[in-house]
Amino acid sequence: MECVKTLTTSRNNERFHRQEEMLAVIFLAIILGINAHPFDELHQYVDEHVEDYVQALREWVAVESDSSDATKRPDLHRMMDMTAEKLKNMGGEVEMVDIGSQELPDGTTIPLPKVVTAQIGKDSNKHTVCIYGHVDVQPAKKEDGWATDPYNLTDIDGKLYGRGSSDNKAPVLAWMHAVEAYQALDLDLPVNVKFLIEGMEETGSNGLDTMIVAKRDTFFSDVDYIIISDCGWLSRKPALTYGTRGNCYFFAEVEGPKQDLHSGVYGGTVIEPMTDLIGILDSLISPNGKILVPGIREAVAPFSDEEWKMYQDIDFNIETFKSKIGVSQLMYNNKVDLLSHRWRHPTVSIHGIEGAFSASGSKTVIPAKVTGKFSIRQVPDMDPAMVKKQVTDYLNSVFGKRKSPNKLKVTMIIGAKPWLADTKHALYEAGRAAVKRVFQMEPDLIREGGTIPIAQTFQDVTGKSIIMLPIGGFDDGLHSQNEKMNRYNYIEGTKLFISYLHEVAEIKE
Numbered sequence: 001m002e003c004v005k006t007l008t009t010s011r012n013n014e015r016f017h018r019q020e021e022m023l024a025v026i027f028l029a030i031i032l033g034i035n036a037h038p039f040d041e042l043h044q045y046v047d048e049h050v051e052d053y054v055q056a057l058r059e060w061v062a063v064e065s066d067s068s069d070a071t072k073r074p075d076l077h078r079m080m081d082m083t084a085e086k087l088k089n090m091g092g093e094v095e096m097v098d099i100g101s102q103e104l105p106d107g108t109t110i111p112l113p114k115v116v117t118a119q120i121g122k123d124s125n126k127h128t129v130c131i132y133g134h135v136d137v138q139p140a141k142k143e144d145g146w147a148t149d150p151y152n153l154t155d156i157d158g159k160l161y162g163r164g165s166s167d168n169k170a171p172v173l174a175w176m177h178a179v180e181a182y183q184a185l186d187l188d189l190p191v192n193v194k195f196l197i198e199g200m201e202e203t204g205s206n207g208l209d210t211m212i213v214a215k216r217d218t219f220f221s222d223v224d225y226i227i228i229s230d231c232g233w234l235s236r237k238p239a240l241t242y243g244t245r246g247n248c249y250f251f252a253e254v255e256g257p258k259q260d261l262h263s264g265v266y267g268g269t270v271i272e273p274m275t276d277l278i279g280i281l282d283s284l285i286s287p288n289g290k291i292l293v294p295g296i297r298e299a300v301a302p303f304s305d306e307e308w309k310m311y312q313d314i315d316f317n318i319e320t321f322k323s324k325i326g327v328s329q330l331m332y333n334n335k336v337d338l339l340s341h342r343w344r345h346p347t348v349s350i351h352g353i354e355g356a357f358s359a360s361g362s363k364t365v366i367p368a369k370v371t372g373k374f375s376i377r378q379v380p381d382m383d384p385a386m387v388k389k390q391v392t393d394y395l396n397s398v399f400g401k402r403k404s405p406n407k408l409k410v411t412m413i414i415g416a417k418p419w420l421a422d423t424k425h426a427l428y429e430a431g432r433a434a435v436k437r438v439f440q441m442e443p444d445l446i447r448e449g450g451t452i453p454i455a456q457t458f459q460d461v462t463g464k465s466i467i468m469l470p471i472g473g474f475d476d477g478l479h480s481q482n483e484k485m486n487r488y489n490y491i492e493g494t495k496l497f498i499s500y501l502h503e504v505a506e507i508k509e
């Protein structure tokens, strides 16, 4: 009897639990039904507008918005106007912020391109993100070795070739298109979106830090997170980026005779500025990549075991990397050394010599004044002010030992800090979720060897957390000949941004 009673009770319990489970499932389904995010509609909208997006990129790439060339400044101003116009058409509250002027090496001044800020949505119950990007580009000429006109976007096998296509015009447009997709489908934007688009990034973000300080308590007061998409993946796998190197860019000017001289008539009698310059440039770095400026290597943050493990776990093919850039040998042969020297160790690069004879032919000249241009990509815990002093003192001492009558002037024209984020922040969890939804895989967690001059200032001045969410391909050729953006990255990247806005809205903070 007792046994039958126990059996009945246990069956009742079982039924009760099953009913409870079913109710939970129905409840969940209702919740999901109400809150389900319409990704499919949004993604379909993106797929239906691919040609419009490519056309928008074509119009932007056609503008030669080279921030390093003062003669192109009218184009750069036009580019900023076009950016503002696009944001206005999206219903944004747009401001074109005057950030003053720039002094050129000859002492003249020209206006800096205005910074475009915009606000879309002002719901105090939502998070607010600020999308930062730039629409200026590096110089490009067809005769540099481009296969196509750099300012005429050319589609070859799904690769959209053009200067600034990947760095950074397509990613900026992709963010705008992501917001537009929500608007076009009459869907509530999951977060308020602000844009801050500048036109001097490629030359060190001149004037932007002052503007950020000035706008800390206005434009930035309600910003929760800053998102930057100005870099690429490491491989074919999507990535989240948590650090950039800084950059200290130097001019070393050596001045000798009052004018250029005939090398036959004067060679052997004068101490040539070019010989002095090559001598001091050669003293910066050894052939195997060791920086010779005292104090630089000592300032680098130690490489932890945890970091070593992270780098070791990254999927990275050295042979693909070599063939992409067309070299037979690299500075290091193993993945960890290679990645760490790309991302978290400093390096010296010599970029060019102004005043040198560089045309074709064989002019027999002794240039009277030459300016060597080099930069040091720096990393935590290096400090640009300290690097400036270390480099200037060192070059003056090396030059002094030459006992040359020529004059050396060393100036640091850019001092951009490195940036490092906390990958444990919810922004990175949101990034993982968005990548998984769009690409069905886990992203790589990577650093970037290049520099976002303003990134650390954003973090220091506003106190906000930053994520870099790249959509560029690993082989886009930024700053190089034949820069391109894959259609795939541009379009799937737009979907990634749509998803990311949703994921950020879910952050509980």
Ligand SMILES: C[C@H](N)C(=O)N[C@@H](Cc1c[nH]cn1)C(=O)O
Residues within 6 Å of the ligand: 167, 168, 201, 202, 203, 204, 230, 231, 247, 249, 414, 416, 448, 449, 450, 451, 452, 453, 478
């Ligand atoms: C990474 C970004 N797309 C980029 O190319 N940044 C430039 C910024 C810079 C640094 N010094 C001068 N400009 C770069 O890393 O070269």
Ligand SMILES: [Zn+2]
Residues within 6 Å of the ligand: 134, 167, 168, 201, 230, 231
């Ligand atoms: Zn860039």
Ligand SMILES: [Zn+2]
Residues within 6 Å of the ligand: 138, 167, 202, 478, 479
């Ligand atoms: Zn760039």
